[in-house]
Amino acid sequence: MAQVNTIMSELLSLFPRYEFEKLENRYHANHYTRYFSGWQQLIVLLFAQAGRKDSLRDIETSLSVHHSKWYHIGLQGVKRSTLSDAMSKRSYQIYEGLFYKLLEKCKSVTPKHSFRFKNELYSLDSTTIQLC
Template sequence: MGKSTHFSGQPLYCQVIKLLDKSTILRLSREYGGEHYVKRFDIWTHLVVMLYAVIMRFDSLREIMSSLQAESRKLCHLGIRLMRKHSINYKF
């Protein structure tokens, strides 16, 4: 019995990311000026991180950053190459 090409056995996050077309998302973002002031954090990375935060039900940036830093070795296959070593503490 061969392996199925369906999504069985894959995490939900992986299934959602596989449904997205990275080249189309990047093309549309650049076409409509969505990355005009962006230096490092492009639209694809932003989308992947925000989907991760929604699926994991995070409430704060600190939760997102600590979780992504803990999983930093597994982020390369998602197209996330640059992760900050520490979070910035803003003083108001």
């Protein structure tokens, strides 16, 4: 059987789980939670951002449609109240720390010199715009 990597697994590969767990321990992120961990919240937030979900109801509905596919990355059914409680009680500092870890990672792979071009550089955008 061929192994297929989903877009979500590609996104999650950017975030080292052990680094995230260190941040969770530092800020006591899972202190008052029973079963919805910070890692699961990160998965839901990435899904919502990638899918342009703008409400808790929209996130819950979209997740429940493909419930069987979320098992492989450790996500069970997520209710609006659970997500709302997690968003209000879990410290933002975990995700801020994760951002700075990713920023360090990006800086380490970018070249140290600035780019210089001999000729003019043109950028083309192929985004379609709906007129009506």
